[in-house]
Amino acid sequence: QQQVKQSPQSLIVQKGGISIINCAYENTAFDYFPWYQQFPGKGPALLIAIRPDVSEKKEGRFTISFNKSAKQFSLHIMDSQPGDSATYFCAPGGGGFKTIFGAGTRLFVKA
Amino acid sequence: DVKVTQSSRYLVKRTGEKVFLECVQDMDHENMFWYRQDPGLGLRLIYFSYDVKMKEKGDIPEGYSVSREKKERFSLILESASTNQTSMYLCASSQSVRKQYFGPGTRLTVT
Numbered sequence: 001q002q003q004v005k006q007s008p009q010s011l012i013v014q015k016g017g018i019s020i021i022n023c024a025y026e027n028t029a030f031d032y033f034p035w036y037q038q039f040p041g042k043g044p045a046l047l048i049a050i051r052p053d054v055s056e057k058k059e060g061r062f063t064i065s066f067n068k069s070a071k072q073f074s075l076h077i078m079d080s081q082p083g084d085s086a087t088y089f090c091a092p093g094g095g096g097f098k099t100i101f102g103a104g105t106r107l108f109v110k111a
Numbered sequence: 112d113v114k115v116t117q118s119s120r121y122l123v124k125r126t127g128e129k130v131f132l133e134c135v136q137d138m139d140h141e142n143m144f145w146y147r148q149d150p151g152l153g154l155r156l157i158y159f160s161y162d163v164k165m166k167e168k169g170d171i172p173e174g175y176s177v178s179r180e181k182k183e184r185f186s187l188i189l190e191s192a193s194t195n196q197t198s199m200y201l202c203a204s205s206q207s208v209r210k211q212y213f214g215p216g217t218r219l220t221v222t
Contacts, residue, residue, distance in 0.1 A: 009151070032209040043115070043201050043213030044154070089153060094209050098169075101146075101154040 006090050006102030013109050019077040021105045023090030026071065032094035033066060035075045038087045038104075047088070048075070080109045113138050115214035117202050123220045130189040132217050134202030141206060143185035145169075145177060148199040148216070160185055192221045 005024045013019045021035075034049035050057045050064040050073065057064045063076040073092075077084055085108050093099030118133035136143065142161050146154040146169075156169030158177040166177050174196060178186045185204075189196055197220050203211040 006153075034210070041215070043203070043215050045213065046210050049210070091154075091211075094207075098156065098159075099209075099211065103151055103153040 004090065004092060004100045004102045006105060008105060010106040013080045015080065015082060015109055015111050017080050019080045019107055021075045021088050022072060023102055024072045025092045027097055029095035029097060030092040033073045033092050035064065036089045036091055044089055082109045082111045085109050113212045115202055115204055115212050117214040117217050119217050120215065121218050123222065124192050125222055126193060128192050130192050132187040132200055134185045134214055135183055136204040137183065138204060140204040142204060144203040144211065145187045146201045148201055154201060194221050197221045
């Protein structure tokens with residue numbers, strides 16, 4: 001089975017700080033690299049996604065950085081807020097292959 | 112707005128019972144998925160369907176079956192529930208293999 005490794009498992013950040021979550025994958029055929037955000041009692045929802053032809057994508061306070069040669073991509077949350085406290089999943093897929101979800105990162109932003 | 116609904120938010124069943132979890136999407140999506148979510152393991156794919164009456168096994172299909180008689184409805188069946196099937200079950204739908212829309216989840220407890 002294709003592996004996806006997400007780190008860290010949990011993260012505590014002060015309000016206003018930067019949260020960084022990393023994801024490593026194996027399948028070089030993947031062509032879609034999303035991050036999902038899940039609040040307690042809810043299903044995951046797509047937060048931001050990137051295609052492999054760009055190295056960075058920014059949407060508001062959320063940025064994906066993509067390193068194709070290292071087979072890694074990361075989520076950066078700038079100016080982290082308590083409302084960002086949630087579980088985040090990377091979920092690379094596409095290119096003819098199923099999506100594989102990472103194990104998740106629980107983020108807690110301290111007020 | 113996109114909507115995926117699941118028949119129950121919480122369910123308690125006894126060992127050996129047959130359990131039906133239902134999922135309905137209103138987006139006319141071709142693809143539907145069933146995942147289970149366990150702490151530290153992320154989301155694991157049980158079954159998916161890319162068309163009516165079509166189904167494919169995911170990574171952990173043992174002990175489960177599915178039914179898709181109509182495009183908008185995808186059912187997960189636990190033929191004989193066991194305690195190791197206690198989990199959060201998430202349904203998702205998508206038009207492509209990329210962005211998935213999730214329901215709120217069903218927390219199943221088997222005693």
